[in-house]
């Protein structure tokens with residue numbers, strides 16, 4: 001009876017995907033852009049509230065404040081859409097999510113992205129292409 005000394009090569013078990021607390025926006029140092037955008041939209045909201053209060057003072061004041069608030073909101077939106085990008089393919093991920101996901105969940109899905117919907121590169125952990133599951 002021959003003894004089998006050959007070791008069975010066991011590949012290390014695949015690491016369980018750790019649910020890290022950091023999301024890709026933090027990991028790629030882009031979270032500040034989201035905060036700036038929140039402040040911009042907050043400013044828009046404040047301008048609208050102030051404009052509403054100024055209605056008593058006269059439409060010329062409130063009109064200016066409403067216009068400034070709207071411009072701030074539009075500028076903030078245009079900016080944040082352009083700057084939140086995949087670090088690999090530079091795809092405008094915020095815009096991709098707005099276009100492709102439901103309007104009620106796109107921001108949650110954006111923050112929870114694990115790979116780029118455009119180039120399939122991992123956004124969390126080391127940048128590497130994820131095999132596209134056929």
Ligand SMILES: [Zn+2]
Nearest residue numbers: 086089116119
């Ligand atoms: Zn990408």
